[in-house]
Amino acid sequence: MKPKVYVTRLLPKEAMDKIHSFCDAKVWKGELPPPRNVLLENVTDMDGLLSLLTDKIDAELMDRGQKLRVISNCAVGFDNIDVQEATKRGIIVGNTPGVLTDTTADFAFALLMAAARRVVEGDKVVRAGKWKTWGPMILLGQDVHGATLGIVGVGRIGLAVAKRAKGFGMKVLFSHVARNKQADDELGIETVDLDTLLAQSDFISLHTNLTPESRHLIGAKQFDKMKRTAILVNTSRGPIVDNMALYEALRSGKIAYAALDVTEPEPLPADHPLLTLDDVIVAPHIASASVATRTKMALMAAENLIAGLKGEMPPNPVNPEALRKP
Numbered sequence: 001m002k003p004k005v006y007v008t009r010l011l012p013k014e015a016m017d018k019i020h021s022f023c024d025a026k027v028w029k030g031e032l033p034p035p036r037n038v039l040l041e042n043v044t045d046m047d048g049l050l051s052l053l054t055d056k057i058d059a060e061l062m063d064r065g066q067k068l069r070v071i072s073n074c075a076v077g078f079d080n081i082d083v084q085e086a087t088k089r090g091i092i093v094g095n096t097p098g099v100l101t102d103t104t105a106d107f108a109f110a111l112l113m114a115a116a117r118r119v120v121e122g123d124k125v126v127r128a129g130k131w132k133t134w135g136p137m138i139l140l141g142q143d144v145h146g147a148t149l150g151i152v153g154v155g156r157i158g159l160a161v162a163k164r165a166k167g168f169g170m171k172v173l174f175s176h177v178a179r180n181k182q183a184d185d186e187l188g189i190e191t192v193d194l195d196t197l198l199a200q201s202d203f204i205s206l207h208t209n210l211t212p213e214s215r216h217l218i219g220a221k222q223f224d225k226m227k228r229t230a231i232l233v234n235t236s237r238g239p240i241v242d243n244m245a246l247y248e249a250l251r252s253g254k255i256a257y258a259a260l261d262v263t264e265p266e267p268l269p270a271d272h273p274l275l276t277l278d279d280v281i282v283a284p285h286i287a288s289a290s291v292a293t294r295t296k297m298a299l300m301a302a303e304n305l306i307a308g309l310k311g312e313m314p315p316n317p318v319n320p321e322a323l324r325k326p
């Protein structure tokens with residue numbers, strides 16, 4: 001008998017084929033995530049769960065899924081999962097690091113450049129029939145080359161963004177939520193404290209995990225420290241930024257621009273105050289959304305799922321200690 005798994009959204013075919021070849025899979029085919037009650041009902045007799053970042057996987061759900069042996073998240077971030085609870089229950093959790101690094105870094109850079117050079121505003125002007133002539137003062141933006149980029153969070157994606165920045169002749173500053181000299185030496189970088197980075201950077205790009213320490217890491221106090229010309233880019237997790245403080249900072253001219261792939265909440269309601277401002281770009285959490293990368297992520301999630309069902313260590317475990325429990 002094949003192990004039973006619940007898959008909370010349809011994934012690229014290659015991954016679905018892999019899952020079906022090893023598992024008896026029930027798949028939620030809706031475009032929106034399964035409602036909470038559906039998720040709770042469906043985990044009851046499942047051996048494994050393949051989840052997305054939109055699914056809240058907490059103690060209540062794990063209590064319902066008494067047979068769960070593995071939770072495989074199709075994302076590098078796993079702040080939607082209570083990993084501690086999973087570990088307590090001996091449930092292995094997997095994620096999809098590495099394969100989305102460059103795609104996400106490309107997108108962070110795309111947002112940075114679109115904000116600096118006001119690409120989205122320009123497009124709106126043209127579409128609205130407001131483009132009358134070439135003008136020496138029209139839609140003036142900021143230079144990327146030669147500017148200083150502050151990268152908050154020095155993981156794979158932060159470093160990949162730094163590589164792109166070097167190609168543009170930018171000066172790069174790094175900051176960690178928890179600074180660590182040994183980690184810096186291993187990475188061959190020097191970090192500065194967050195306040196220094198905020199004060200000196202023309203662009204600030206966020207690449208840190210969402211944890212209790214990093215929630216609202218960027219709020220009113222931090223906007224006060226930034227240059228009035230600063231451009232904030234967020235491709236990490238929405239709650240790292242206090243959205244209402246960002247709105248106030250933009251509205252009052254404390255900073256110049258923001259380009260966000262992630263927001264709090266997601267989706268951002270169409271009547272959210274941030275969307276009344278011209279100096280904000282909001283993308284719908286698509287930084288990893290290339291055909292190749294989403295396929296690789298789904299395959300990796302399928303592999304993590306299958307390994308966990310076999311009682312093996314998944315290729316990318318978040319809590320390897322869960323399997324070592326008696």
Ligand code: DGY
Pocket residue numbers: 053074075076077078100236287288
């Ligand atoms: C992740 O994987 O955590 C991204 O936010 C979505 O690709």
